[in-house]
Amino acid sequence: MQAIIxxxxxxRRLKKLTENQPKCMVQVNQVPLIERMLKQLDQYHLNRIILVTGHEGEQLRTFTASLTLSTPIIYIDNPVYQTTNNIYSLYLAKEHLLHDDTILLESDLIFEQEVLTQIIQNPYPNLALVAHFESWMDGTVVLLDEQDNITKFLTRKDFRFEDIHSYYKTVNIYKFSKGFSETKYVPFLEAYSKALGNNEYYEQVLKVISLLDDHDLKATRLENGFWYEIDDEQDLDIAESIFTDSQSRLSRISSRYGGxxxxxxxxxFCYLVNPYFPNSRLMGEIKASFEALCTNYPSGLEINNLLAAKSLGLNRDHVLTGNGAAELIKPLIRFFERGVGIVRPSFEEYGNCARQPVPFTVSTPDFSYTVYDLMEFYKDKEIDALVLVNPENPTGNYIKKNDVVSLLEFCAxxxxxxxxxxxxxxxxxxxxxxxxMNQETLDAYPNLVLIKSISKSYGVPGLRLGILACSDPSVTALVRKELPVWNINSLAEYFLQIFEKYQSDYTEALRRFKETRIHMYEELGTIRQLKLYPSEANFILCEIIDGCSASQIAELLLNRYNILVKDLSNKSGMEGREFIRIAVRTKEDNNRLADALKHILR
Structure with missing residues (x-):
């Protein structure tokens, strides 16, 4: 067997990175793509590797010749690379296709070793390696039947985004037997190039072959291992966070905060949302209006405040909408010149924004505290405001409504x-x-400032919606001054417009969630190395009590099982102990996490 690269x-989409070097010499974490690929191929004892060069070809040949490999490299130059596409590069190597079974690869790929192993060790002779299509992918897309036969290569005309659940993206790694190349691929390649020219792609030939009754080309669905195709700087950035050491992978992915x-x-399992809302009916309503929402300006801030107030049953002058709760928290907290009382551990955005944070550090082993603990601590402190997250994040501590009112009166x-x-x-x-959050309470207590993240409770973090409610006009006026006229987009505005209609569905989603949280407690409770803390939120705080560190567990979950959890190793107020925070998702997802933890901690 041989390989053709x-x-x-x-x-060009990598801009300055490829001005003076071949694309495949772009480095991912200090290792050129081509070096990584050649060393991976070298492990399979191939007869040869054929490398088709073009842009900065001499530089590529010099570099690859300097590598220590046991597999010989044969170079083929494409002198007209600027005016042709990859069909001509493969055309130049067609004689080699006739001499041996071939692994065909594109040089802008990065993948783990098991990706190559899967296609090379598969006994079927003619294969396209494919992966489930994701919305961010670009390139050749195919349909498969139950026997993994490629039934269709989709054109742009055929492509329907509503059907992507049934689509597969080619990984751009193929295996052709010598016989397949002799009887099908090379004859069709020659005919196609002669008829339509060399400014095409070699996949077009496969598309034609797939129309034959006996084309002999199947797919193998990628089962294990990461891969990525690097076309631009964003692809490169993501690849560097995936193809790195296990410790760096966790920190790099976590620091992206989403996407x-x-x-x-x-x-x-790191970021916190409602797993059962919005439902398909609500999403369908948004999809039906998507074109209009994308091509029109949203309303201004005052109109969106009105929408939120109407849905919540509040006075419009007492409500502000934000591009997520975070947009409202910063100007609010910066408003206070003197100290701001905060709890540790808690959501750290409040403390980070405060000019003078005055922390109350919870000292109980289970991180429980009461309003009376807060009153006792702050009774002689000079603070302008006291922050209470209820239920608390990340501990799940809950304070009953009557006690919160007592704290509110204490503050007043x-x-x-x-x-x-x-x-x-x-x-x-x-x-x-x-x-x-009702008008009667806001009227009675002008010193109450309510914050609510719609993203978390209603399961729409991508819309970035938050609410601030307060009857003190000095507070709302100051925060409003810091907000732009258009601070939320049309999709978020439309959600505010319609979500009140789905209140009964939301109530049902919360009922299902609470059942799921109980089930998750039961599943995680069977793992003796975990100590679970009570939670009234959509997450569970877990202490690791067998000597493993939280960072070790988080790294293993990510690198072995592709599961992301919140590592609380560096959380203020939780020093010296090992905690992870786990979001509550659907029962199926939760069971997958529980099984992974059982294997890791077994």
Whole structure:
């Protein structure tokens, strides 16, 4: 068996990175793509590697010749790489296709070793390696039948985004037997090039062959191992976070704070949402209006405040909408000149934004605290505001409504604002009506500032929606001054417009969630190395008690199982102990996580 690598292209989308070097010499974590690929191929004792060069070809030949490899490299130059596409590069290597079984690769790929092993060790002679199509992918897309026969190569005309669940993207790694090349691929390659020219792609030949009744070409669905195709600088950035050592992979992916749809198969237990809302009916309504929403400006801030107030039953002058709760928190907290009381451990955005944070550090082993603990601590402290996240993040500690009102009155007596973050309150099963977000309470307590993340409770983090409610006009006026006229987009505005219609569906979603959380507690509770803490939120705090570190567990979950959890090793107020925070997702996802933890901690 031999390998043919197509490496003639200019890689224009990588801009300056490929001005003076071949695309395949772009480095991923200090290792050129071509070096990595050649060393991986070298492990299979191939007869030869044929490298088709073009842009900066002499530089590529010099570099690859300097590598220590046991497999000989044969070079073929494409002198017209600037005006041809990869069909001509393969055409130049067609004689080699006739001499041996061939692994065909494109040089802008990066992959783990098992990706190559899967196609090379598969006994079927003629294969295209494919992966489930993801919305960010670009390139050749195919349909498969139950026997993995390629039934169709899709054109742009055929492509329908509503059907992507049934699509597969070619990984651009193929295996052709010598006989397949002799009787099918090379004859069709020659005919296609003669008829349509050399400014095409070699996949077009496969498309024609797939129309034959006995084309002999199957697919093998990628089962294990990461791969990525690097076409631009964003691809390169993502590849560097995937193809690195296990410790760096966790830190690099975590520091992205989202965008995980670009990571194939990644299961996110780190960021917190509602797994059962929005439902398909609500999403269908948004999809039906998507074109209009994308091509029109959203309303201004005041109109969106009205929409939010209407849905929540509040006075429009008392409500502000934000591009996520984070957009509202910063100007609010920066408003206070004196100290701001914060709890540790808690959501750290409040403390990070405060000019003078005055922390109350929870000292109980289970991180539980009461309003009386807060009152006792802050009774002689000079603070302008006190922040309470209820339920608390990441501990899940919950304070009942009557006690929160007592704390609110305590703050009022001291001319102190209580900033109450109810972002996780809808997930609580402790009380029937735990929220203070009603007009009567706001009117009675002008010192109450309510914060709610719509993203978390309603499961739409991509819309970036947050709410601030306060009856004190000085607070809302100051925060409003810091917000742009168009601070939320049309999709978010439309969600505010329609979500009230789906309130009964939302209530049902919360009921299902609470059942799922109980089930997840039961599953994780069977793992003796974990100590679980009570939670009224959409996550569970887990302490690791067998000597393993939280970072070790988080790394193993990511690198072995493609599961991301929150490592709390560096969380203020939790020093000296090992904790991870796990989001509650669907039962199927939760079981997958529990099984992974059982294997790791077994």
């Amino acid at each position: 197509l490496a003639a292209g200019m890689g 995980f749809w670009r990571y194939p198969g990644l299961l996110d 007596e001291r001319n102190t604002y209580l900033i109450l973050d109810e972002s996780f309150l809808d997930f609580s099963a402790a009380e029937e009506e735990p929220s203070l």
